[in-house]
Amino acid sequence: MRGEDLIGQARTGTGKTLGFGVPLLHRLQVPGDGTPQALVVVPTRELCLQVTRDLADAGRHLGVRTVAVYGGRPYEEQIAALRNGVDVVIGTPGRLLDLAEQRQLVLGKIRGLVLDEADEMLDLGFLPDIERILRMVPEQRQTMLFSATMPGPVLTLARTFMTRPTHIRAEQADESAVHERTRQLIYRAHAMDKTELIARALQANNRGLTMIFSRTKRQAQKLADELTERGFAAGAVHGDLGQGAREKALRAFRSGKIDILVATDVAARGIDVAGVTHVINLQCPDDEKTYVHRIGRTGRAGREGVAITLVDWDDEPRWKLISDTLGLDKPVPLETYSTSPHLFTDLDIPEDATGRLPLSKRTRPGLDAEPEADEAKRRRRRRRTRGGADQRSGEAESGARQDSDAETRPARRRRRRRTRGGVEIGVQQPEASAASGEADAGERPRRRRRRRRGTGTGEAAGDPGSTRSSAEGA
Incomplete structure (x- = not known):
C-alpha cells in the first residue's frame, strides 16, 4: 500500500490475485486520462482472462477500466479498447510487446x-520479453512479483529490476507446498487400462467438477473424445485448439x-474454478x-479435494524424486487396475460402476450447449441486415413495413410473370384496349419507383406499348 517493491510467495489457491489487485486498484488515479496506469503480466491466456475478470469485479464501483491483451484474438478489438481509454492492462508478454512496438x-x-x-513465465522462455517490457516502463514505479515457487532465476530478475524488495511468504517456512485438505492417491496403472480406470473413478459418489491433466496435447484431446463417447460431459483445453475453442x-x-x-499444463497455472x-x-x-x-x-480456499496420480512403470523413479522433494x-505407487477393489474403496465408487456412464446420470448438456463467444453478435448482425431492416423492430415499424409491402408486392408479382422465360404469362389479356393503356399510364409512377430500385430493365418497366405488343405476339 505504501508503493514499495514486493515479492509475494504463497501456495496456489490462497488469493494472490486480490493480494496484488486490491492495492493496485487503490493507488490508481480515477478518473484517469485514458493512458494505462498499471500493467499486469501473466504467462497464459486463460490466466489473463481470469485476472481481468477478478480485477474488473473488484474495481466495478470505482469506475476502473480494464482490458485483456493476449494472443489468439484479433488485434482490432484490443486496439479499439486501448484507444477508448484504459486504466489497467492485463496481458501476455508476446501481445503486449507487439502492441507496444506498434x-x-x-x-x-x-x-x-x-x-x-x-x-x-521463465519456464516458458519469456525472460527476454519480460526484460524488454521492464525497460519500456518508467523507472519510478512499484514492481510486485508473485509466484508460488521462487527458483533462482526469479530472484535474479528481482534483484535486477526491483529496488530493495520486501519478500513476503504467506506460510511457515517448513509448511508443505501442498494443501493439507487435499487427499493424494498415487496409483501405478497400465497405459491401456487408464481410460477405463478414469471412467470408473469419475463415477465416485459426491464427485464435483474434475480436471484431468495430460502430458501432451494429443493425449488430452484423445481422452476427452473417449470420455465423451462413454457418456461423460467432457471438454479439452490445449495448445492445438484455437483461442475461441479454449x-x-x-x-x-x-x-x-x-x-x-x-487439459495440458496450459490450465495448471492460476485457473480458479469453484467446485473442483x-x-x-x-x-x-x-x-x-x-x-x-x-x-x-x-x-x-479451505475446501477439501482429491488428487489422483497415475504413474507408469518407467516413471517410478521420477515419482520417487517428487515424493522425496x-x-x-509415498515413494512406491500402489499397483492398481480398473477392477481393483481398493480403487472402489478409496474413491467411494458404486460396486456396479462400469466404464460407461449410465443413461440416468447423463444430466449435463455437454460442450455443444455452450455457444461460441461471437455467435450472439453474428446472429444480431444477421437480423439487423436481413431485408435491410431490423427483424426485431416494434409494432409501429412492422405496421409501416406491411403498408410498404402492400404497395409493392403486386407490382413484383407482375414483374416476375412478365420476365419469366422472356414471355408474358397471363398478366394482361390480348384484347387490351385504350382503357388498359390508361391504367398502364396510371401505374407509371409505380414502375418508375421500381426502376429506381433496379429490379428490372428500363424497357420492360417503362414502355407499356412494348408489353402489349409482346402479349399480342404471344
Whole structure:
C-alpha cells in the first residue's frame, strides 16, 4: 500500500490475485486520462482472462477500466479498447510487446507493474520479453512479483529490476507446498487400462467438477473424445485448439455444462474454478512444481479435494524424486487396475460402476450447449441486415413495413410473370384496349419507383406499348 517493491510467495489457491489487485486498484488515479496506469503480466491466456475478470469485479464501483491483451484474438478489438481509454492492462508478454512496438499501447505512465506466476513465465522462455517490457516502463514505479515457487532465476530478475524488495511468504517456512485438505492417491496403472480406470473413478459418489491433466496435447484431446463417447460431459483445453475453442471449454466448465476438463499444463497455472473436487494426473508430472500447481486446482480456499496420480512403470523413479522433494512419504505407487477393489474403496465408487456412464446420470448438456463467444453478435448482425431492416423492430415499424409491402408486392408479382422465360404469362389479356393503356399510364409512377430500385430493365418497366405488343405476339 505504501508503493514499495514486493515479492509475494504463497501456495496456489490462497488469493494472490486480490493480494496484488486490491492495492493496485487503490493507488490508481480515477478518473484517469485514458493512458494505462498499471500493467499486469501473466504467462497464459486463460490466466489473463481470469485476472481481468477478478480485477474488473473488484474495481466495478470505482469506475476502473480494464482490458485483456493476449494472443489468439484479433488485434482490432484490443486496439479499439486501448484507444477508448484504459486504466489497467492485463496481458501476455508476446501481445503486449507487439502492441507496444506498434505504439498502440503506451507504457510511459505505468505506476504499478505486476509479474504474476513469474516462475512459469521463465519456464516458458519469456525472460527476454519480460526484460524488454521492464525497460519500456518508467523507472519510478512499484514492481510486485508473485509466484508460488521462487527458483533462482526469479530472484535474479528481482534483484535486477526491483529496488530493495520486501519478500513476503504467506506460510511457515517448513509448511508443505501442498494443501493439507487435499487427499493424494498415487496409483501405478497400465497405459491401456487408464481410460477405463478414469471412467470408473469419475463415477465416485459426491464427485464435483474434475480436471484431468495430460502430458501432451494429443493425449488430452484423445481422452476427452473417449470420455465423451462413454457418456461423460467432457471438454479439452490445449495448445492445438484455437483461442475461441479454449475459452468455450472453460466457460462450459465454469457454468457446469461439462464437469470434466482435460487439459495440458496450459490450465495448471492460476485457473480458479469453484467446485473442483477431483484432479487426475494421467501421467506422472515432470517435476514437483508441476505436480504442486496441478493438484492446486482443488482444495482451494479451505475446501477439501482429491488428487489422483497415475504413474507408469518407467516413471517410478521420477515419482520417487517428487515424493522425496515434497516430503509426501509415498515413494512406491500402489499397483492398481480398473477392477481393483481398493480403487472402489478409496474413491467411494458404486460396486456396479462400469466404464460407461449410465443413461440416468447423463444430466449435463455437454460442450455443444455452450455457444461460441461471437455467435450472439453474428446472429444480431444477421437480423439487423436481413431485408435491410431490423427483424426485431416494434409494432409501429412492422405496421409501416406491411403498408410498404402492400404497395409493392403486386407490382413484383407482375414483374416476375412478365420476365419469366422472356414471355408474358397471363398478366394482361390480348384484347387490351385504350382503357388498359390508361391504367398502364396510371401505374407509371409505380414502375418508375421500381426502376429506381433496379429490379428490372428500363424497357420492360417503362414502355407499356412494348408489353402489349409482346402479349399480342404471344
